[in-house]
Amino acid sequence: MTAPYYIGETEFYIPRDADGNFKSYGSHAESLPDTLAAMRSLVPSHVVFNGAVGALTGDNAMTAKVGETVLFIHSQANRDTRPHLIGGHGDYVWEEGKFNNAPLKGLETWFIRGGSAGAALYTFEQPGLHVYLNHNLI
Numbered sequence: 001m002t003a004p005y006y007i008g009e010t011e012f013y014i015p016r017d018a019d020g021n022f023k024s025y026g027s028h029a030e031s032l033p034d035t036l037a038a039m040r041s042l043v044p045s046h047v048v049f050n051g052a053v054g055a056l057t058g059d060n061a062m063t064a065k066v067g068e069t070v071l072f073i074h075s076q077a078n079r080d081t082r083p084h085l086i087g088g089h090g091d092y093v094w095e096e097g098k099f100n101n102a103p104l105k106g107l108e109t110w111f112i113r114g115g116s117a118g119a120a121l122y123t124f125e126q127p128g129l130h131v132y133l134n135h136n137l138i
Contacts, residue, residue: 002069002121005062007083009076009112009134010051011044042079047134062132064124072132073097075117082135083120084109087128090120109135 015034025031092103112118
């Protein structure tokens with residue numbers, strides 16, 4: 001049986017003051033000019049999976065048993081991303097999310113274009129913690 005997991009990667013652009021501290025506002029409308037300026041920089045203040053820091057950890061962690069095949073579906077709204085499963089790989093990967101296309105095989109890291117979604121199948125062969133992350137290390 002294949003367990004599906006959805007990973008939505010999102011950036012936030014929170015304005016900072018001259019000292020680098022995050023700014024706060026009385027309303028969303030009041031924050032709009034500074035937020036638009038922060039977004040134009042294309043340098044996010046936060047990058048998260050499924051909308052929040054820690055959304056896929058602890059009680060919300062994605063789990064699988066040895067021998068289980070998992071389908072990871074990963075979307076990214078704005079920027080290109082490179083998902084990676086530490087201790088595993090994509091047995092079959094559809095970087096463009098088109099299941100009618102032949103999958104790539106055995107990828108350590110795969111490429112998801114901004115504004116799209118991709119998918120990867122992996123069968124867990126060993127127990128342990130397998131960290132799922134994006135490989136945008138800069």
